[in-house]
Amino acid sequence: MTIESMDMARGRLPRNPRPRARRLSAILRQMASDRSRERISIRDIFETMGDRAIGALMLVFALPNLVPTPPGTSAILGAPLLFLAAQLTFGLKPWLPKVIADRSMRREDFEAIISRIHRKLAFAERMLKPRLSVLVEPPAEYLSGFLCLVMAIILTLPIPLGNMLPALAICLFSFGILGRDGLFVILGVIAAGLSATVVGGMVYGIIKAAAFVIANWFA
Template identity: 30%
Template sequence: MHMNHLANRLRDAAGALPPGPVPLAALAEAHGGAWQASLLVLLSAPCLLPIPGVGSVLSLGLALLAAMLWLWPHEALPPRLARVHLPREGAARSLDLLARFYDRLQPMTRSRWTPLAGRTARWWLAPLTLAMAVLIFLPIPFGNLLPAVSLMLAGVALLARDGVLMLGAVGVAAGALASSATFLALGWQAGAALLGWA
């Protein structure tokens, strides 16, 4: 889906929300079947902030999303999740923020190398999302940054069908895995030395 079209669609949906709580099904419908990609962006973005506990909580949501990417390849939300309601103000704010975010990203994205960012991408994007969720969950100093950037790039790549951007997301994920493994190895060695195990 073209980013400008999606941004306008979300902006219109934000202004047309009915009074009262809004079901998640309505928000998913506003995305025109692209709710999984937007959910990647929404759950990953707060992990960039150095707020204690945010990553631990949202990593669980990302792990659940990884399972949905693998097991639920449908445009509609799973029925149980579709019946969850959000306050109208929060729903409208989320749609408006996503619309502005996609507007800014539009000049940097375009449909290219689409097989890497199409429907079949879920077969490898699901395990990648789960791996990044685990890294976000681990208490590694500044360890949330690269995994969150990787998942945000992947979400935008899915929306824009941008295979080049998806390759960038995979590259950032590889860097996240490498840096986290290095930190954990150094931490293990330091702990072993302190305890006299080395």
């Protein structure tokens, strides 16, 4: 006799297993295929994700920066990341200004984007599992937020191809937050350190080159 049948014999109802949180890839795909919507806004994603909104939206805004984008794109996508990362740093409730939350796109355009990233997003999600939980809980979570804030600041700087590594770091942190996976947080810390080193070297090189040009101009 199983435990469930013994409980029923004693007049008890079997306990329902705790439902698993739905994956971001599945939620985005469902929203994209919802033909009752004409447009998909950031607010729609924000409200659908609930208490996972910060991790989900940081991932949504960081992912496009993993590939070369037109000049100015990283600054546009980086602004919401600054808000979200700052809130994560200080343990604040997720919130976005109305001017950002109400930004939207046609459902068809949103569906096209999701169809391109869905496989990669789903693959990464399959690798997630709860582990090293101390790294995805306060106060360690606040440190992740601070590092994401630094990466978001770097991402908004007008540095050629300087947005990819910071975006990768933010994506790794976001996956860690969404999946409660401390391993991805560790990978995010490594990517953030690499990003700071590379971008710092690029900035130093630009400043040194500018100083050389100025020095020769007035020589």
